[in-house]
Amino acid sequence: MSSVPRRTRRRTYAFLASAAGLATAAALATALPADAHESHHPHRPGRYQDVQLLSFNDLHGNLEPPSGSSGRVTELQPDGTTKTIDAGGVEYLATHLRQARKGHPYSVTAAGGDLVGASPLLSGLFHDEPTVEALNKLDLDVTSVGNHEFDEGARELARLQNGGCHPKDGCYTDQEFQGADFPYLAANVQDDKTGKPILKPYWVWKKNGVKIGFIGVTLEGTPGVVSAEGVKGLTFKDETETINKYAKVLQRQGVQSIVALVHEGGYPASGSYNYDCDSPGAGDGISGPIVDIAKNVTPAVDALVTGHTHQAYVCTVPDPSGRPRMVTSASSFGRLYTDTTLTYDRRTGDIVRTAVNSDNHVVTRDVPKAQDLTDLIGKWNTLAAPIGNRPIGYISGDIGNTGTESPMGDLVADAQLAYGRELDPKTSLALMNPGGVRAGLTYAAKGAEGDGVVTYAEGFTVQPFSNTVNLVDLTGAQLVQALKEQVSGPNEAAPRILQPSAGLTYTLDLTKSGADRVVTDSIRLNGAPIDPAATYRVAMNAFLAGGGDGFPSLGQGKNPLVGTDDLAALVKYLTANSSASSPIAPPAANRITIIK
The missing domain is CATH 3.60.21.10 (Metallo-dependent phosphatases)
Structure with a gap:
């Protein structure tokens, strides 16, 4: 086995080929002979x-x-x-x-x-x-x-720097965290x-x-x-x-x-x-x-x-x-x-x-x-195992987290919609920011849980932020504007495509620019056009509900209701909708039609 790290070709600065540059280069060449980095005096470092x-x-x-x-x-x-x-x-x-x-x-x-x-x-x-x-x-x-x-928050960052037990969870081992x-x-x-x-x-x-x-x-x-x-x-x-x-x-x-x-x-x-x-x-x-x-x-x-x-x-x-x-x-x-x-x-x-x-x-x-480092990982894995190895659901294949619309993003949005409807049956749809979905689920995952089993640790890897699932009222006009904000304003250069729950469909035309990339006439909820004057109950995480990721329209929601954390909603959805004999299939990721 090779112990030599792979490396690229060296990137080294070169002088501009100007008269001044060549003159400087010549001077530097004199100042930097091949052995210039080594001292010829046993007790004095070189220049x-x-x-x-x-x-x-x-x-x-x-x-x-x-x-x-x-x-x-x-x-x-x-x-x-x-x-x-x-x-x-x-x-x-x-x-x-x-x-x-x-x-x-x-x-x-x-x-x-x-x-x-x-x-x-x-x-x-x-x-x-x-x-x-x-x-x-x-x-x-x-x-x-x-x-x-x-x-x-800043207080927790200061604890990571300076040490001390967590203010709510306390110390995890018999030794106080040193920072x-x-x-x-x-x-x-x-x-x-x-x-x-x-x-x-x-x-x-x-x-x-x-x-x-x-x-x-x-x-x-x-x-x-x-x-x-x-x-x-x-x-x-x-x-x-x-x-x-x-x-x-x-x-x-x-x-x-x-x-x-x-x-x-x-x-x-x-x-x-x-x-x-x-x-x-x-x-x-x-x-x-x-x-x-x-x-x-x-x-x-x-x-x-x-x-x-x-x-x-x-x-x-x-x-x-x-x-x-x-x-x-x-x-x-x-x-x-x-x-x-x-x-x-x-x-x-x-x-x-x-x-x-x-x-x-x-x-x-x-x-x-x-x-x-192996010992350190082993120590913390021992503490995490009772929680992390707990099965929370079953899948019939890999649920990936790539693409403009990802199967994993759709699954998370569906889980939040289901949870939102438990809180308020009038909940119409859910939206999930793509950056909040950190991984997909792998069918043949490593570990002792067996193929197709989703563990709590795997679910945690998907949604590690501990955001709450919030409900807000948005007008149809605000909802359409939010979809346009995916590809305009601060998100124009690097679009952030919200992951939609089942029932919300529209076309994204990438041959156009700015907000025009969202084809307004194509936006449908359960087959019906969005009514600009109607009110829709929307589930989303607290980050989006605060207007995060460049979505100010989502931050304008009314009648907010704060629910449990997003991972709990995902766990609840997987547990309720899958079993060993009836696993969840990967969503088709076909809610957004993309024109390139």
Whole structure:
């Protein structure tokens, strides 16, 4: 078995072919001879020191190897074809990181947020204490917060940082939770009462005179993708302005080498993790919000570690001065990590930008598992097993979670409609946000439960947020407007298609743009056109009922009724509507007609 991580071709900065650039290159070539990184004096370090920066993002509490497509990456082959590789699992991630650090005495490990939240049951059942313990064992040095760090609010985030028993559930073991050994950075998350960041805005890594500052921010739009309760009393500031502000603070403290940890991301032109987005003909390489951030963050910042979009890329984006700067993301769920070399100039205290290089590595499963992580997983699995292994239903085949309309999304919407009708028989339909459906259900799942059996742990993986199922009254006009908001306003560039319950049908014409993509005349409920003046009782989770995910019309509902949490509704539906002899078949996902 190979113990060498898979790697891409190196991405290395090159000078622009201008007279000034060539002159500078010549000077640098003189200043950086082949052995410049090694000291010729046994007691004095050389001028230039390579610093290894290892990074990852969007782990989401995936301690065990994720299953299905969530546990694979696509690799581009030399002949242009692609193949998939099984990847992920913290037992393997630990081994890869430890192997990568060998021979690198100057090594720092950073992350780009969303390390917890929307986690599988093994971590989520215990409010992500297992994941924080795992990250401590991975020797993580620093991370930014992400939007999912706010799923349970700022007070719970502070507990993950500082330790202590959960305020409601207490301690899960005979030892009190110690909290994170690494700092969470939240430079752009302001406490409305104090006007200051809720956690440290920056942190400085130091070793033998080498100093690198890290600034951590999450996306300014966090309130739009987190429940209102989770961000209550907080203001999320502009990412670029915040990074620029604290870069100046660090420079005044004598820190010239700076890395920004940004929980916001982009979309590469290829889904292959090793796609060379800087190759000729690759165009802009990546698109999306991170591009504007990268183009406007001060040149004082030497590299950006990003996340949020769950994409894999190692690209250069020019800074405001026109100099190329590395922007990286390591996909999600612990399937990749990024290895970046920063060459530190001891004379200036800055990074020699022309010497920065970076590449993504696959967390393959052909290396030995890290025993200490195996032990940690075993400890928490023992505690979770009595709950997680309980059967809650039966399925006749895989219920996937891919596509504009997914079978799993439809099943969740149907479960919420059924629960809504228990609360109020007048409930007409249910809508589910796609981001709230975190996984599908696999017929031949691993474990002792047997094929077709759905366990509580599997259900938890599908819906880990503990959102309540709410009922609201919407007019037909508001309902139509909500459907248009799927593909307009903040959702125009990256549509968020609501998953509809049975009976709601319409056509989505992707050849058009904006709100026109929803064919209004096609919208039907149980075969009848939507009446703009009529009132409809609609079931949805609390997040959508608060206008989350860019659906302000859903936040205008009247006569709200708050029910149980969404997972309980799913469990109740599966239990009532399936058995070993009569399992639930995967929904056909044909409620939305798509024209391409």
